[in-house]
Amino acid sequence: MTPTYTEGRTCAHCGRTLALTAFARRKRGEEARQGWCRECINSTRRDAYARRKEAQS
Ligand SMILES: [Zn+2]
Numbered sequence: 001m002t003p004t005y006t007e008g009r010t011c012a013h014c015g016r017t018l019a020l021t022a023f024a025r026r027k028r029g030e031e032a033r034q035g036w037c038r039e040c041i042n043s044t045r046r047d048a049y050a051r052r053k054e055a056q057s
Contacts (some may be wrong), residue, residue, distance in 0.1 A: 013040035 010017045014051030022037045 009035065011035060011037040011040060013037070 007020045007022055008017050009020055014037065016037065018037050022039070023038075024036075024038050024041055
């Protein structure tokens with residue numbers, strides 16, 4: 001049997017279908033990366049942070 005996730009969403013970045021808890025909530029006034037799971041958002045954040053750090057040194 002395959003469990004059915006009634007509350008699920010497909011990540012627009014990695015294409016995986018994940019539970020809503022895997023998606024960050026939208027903050028007021030913040031440009032939301034709608035449909036991106038936390039993992040994808042985190043990976044791009046880490047990436048940007050690493051790049052900035054590199055550029056400084
Ligand atoms: Zn994703």
